Amino acid sequence: MQFKHLGLSEAVLSALAAKGYTEATPIQEQSIPSLLEGRDLLGIAQTGTGKTAAFMAPSIDRLIASGNRAQPRGCRMLVLAPTRELASQIAESARNYSKGTKLSVMTCFGGTSVHKNKVDLARGVDILVATPGRLVDLIEQHYAILLGIEILVLDEADQMMDLGFIHALKRIVRELPTKRQTLFFSATMPKSIRDLATQFIRNPVEVKVTPEATTAERVEQRVTFVQQAEKQSLLTIALRDPAIERALIFTRTKHGADRVVKLLAGSGIASNAIHGNKSQPQRERALGEFKAGKVKVLIATDIAARGIDVSGVSHVFNFELPNVPDQYVHRIGRTARAGATGLAISYCAEDERPYLRDIEKLTRQKVTVVPLPESFLAESAKIKSSRSPMPVSRDEANGRNGRAMQHQRGPRANPTRREGQPHGDRRPAQGERRDGAPRSDAPRGDAPRNYARPKSKFHARPARPAGAGGARPR
Structure with a gap:
């Protein structure tokens, strides 16, 4: 089916045509009419099926039709993605599909300037594409207010679960208005993902364009x-x-x-x-x-x-x-x-x-x-x-020189070794935690946090003994 038969505005149709898109993919054909009506959506679709246009094109039309303005430090449409690259890709599509309109688009993720995020968000933005970690940072610092959100999109929800963003997602959803349109997309839909979806969507239209967890036929x-x-x-x-x-x-x-x-x-x-x-x-x-x-x-x-x-x-x-x-x-x-x-x-x-x-x-x-x-x-x-020899970085060269000098001097005591710790213990290698487990490959700036972690009692200042008033001993 062609896009012009799905009810999209002329502005969006022109933007899609400029990108060479005239025929809708199955997920676009099934999703766009329901999204234009304001329904919540649960989409099961693998990457490469055209789901970005499926949710972005009708959302742009709804934002234009509502006529609202973004409030300072706020946004009207929030798209959450698990990685920086996916967030950048979605934002680029949003800019392409909204050409000819006055809608503003902003990205917010780790590895970029926090100050610039604060400045851009201070004026308010129509479409914000973010990773959960950086967005929670801005919420905690009171630089992001989500009460004016009209549309919420969770893309690649299964990947966000795998990366441990569940606590960040729950923290974000507490800041959202109850009255909103929510779109939830995942490549797979095990019970854990479906349970998560129920916390965000209400009476959704379910769209499933490929059998669960199958590979592309081509x-x-x-x-x-x-x-x-x-x-x-x-x-x-x-x-x-x-x-x-x-x-x-x-x-x-x-x-x-x-x-x-x-x-x-x-x-x-x-x-x-x-x-x-x-x-x-x-x-x-x-x-x-x-x-x-x-x-x-x-x-x-x-x-x-x-x-x-x-x-x-x-x-x-x-x-x-x-x-x-x-x-x-x-x-x-x-x-x-x-x-x-x-x-x-x-x-x-x-x-x-x-x-x-x-x-x-x-x-x-x-x-x-x-x-x-x-x-x-x-x-x-x-x-x-x-094959040419592998190039050696400066850090590797310094490490080798240090080991060679230590070998010439002989073994030395480990000043960081605790009492009772075997001499054979080593510091964790790159990519390991101290318990030997591999670290996550999640980008540091987007790393999920445990926001419910209680403070240790050992962090508190010890109470002074009774009768110990007066000046401290020098």
Whole structure:
């Protein structure tokens, strides 16, 4: 069905046509008429189905029709997203679809200037796209007032749950007016997500455009069984294929993403990494070069990849299989967008075979097994021998020099070791907590907080003994 038959205004239709959108996708066709009527909506849709236009286009029309003005420090429409990249992508779409109107759009997330957020929000804004962590910071400092919100959108709700934003979401919902329109979107709908939805929406229209937790039909899926140490050579060989227009490569850890970039550079293949340890300018530059085609290979972790909506991604490589099968669905959904076809290639080591079984159980289909090329061993040896040495950062060099000097001086006592602590204990490595568990890849500026944490009794100043008045001893 065409957009002009869905009841949208001429201003929005013109903006959509300028982007080349005339035919509505299934989620747009099912959602827009109900949203124009002011109904709440529960949408089950994977990334790449067109859900941003499904909620943004009718919301713009409703904001224009209401004729209200944003109050100082407030907004009229709030869109919550789990990551910075997704928030930026939604805001860009909002600006495109609202061209020709006087609606203002603002983003608010970690890694950007808090002062600028305060200044922009002080005047009031029509559409605010935010991550929960930064928005709660502004609420706590009384720089954000949400009582004037007419429309609330929660996008990628399952990912927000995975990142631990539940406390932030509950903190935000306490600031919202009871009378509002709420739109709730999630790629999957387990019981925990549905229970969360009931706290936000009332008598919603339910739209489900794909079977729950299934992969895109247009994505051809393959898997190759290979030893972990040989994955880098196999990836290098694959990326030499001229048929690859843009390739998105997934690793499980931030350190792993950086290592893949360095090893590819040693083989003469340019790439960028995007993950939670990168600063916001670094992330924007990496994504911008990938979108512009200046660098055709982007390595990402699962969380940072949310919001990467880039046309022309021909290949997705799972350098490491995700240990959560739902993430596989999100990963391969980054290709085969806007009606195009795509190829998802996974490299599976022996210890990752249980992950593959979980993925096939979730998606209800077998992934095609492709054996290693016959010439792989010879090619791998050639790649390793010709690869340039990995560059060493200044911090790594200082660390090596420090260890060498310590070796020359001999062992020294650990001044931070507590009494009774074994000498063999070490400080936690990068990416670990002190208990050895891996840290979350959530961007620091957007990290969820436990807002209900009570203050420890040990933080209180000890009471002075009775009769201890007068001057303190010197």
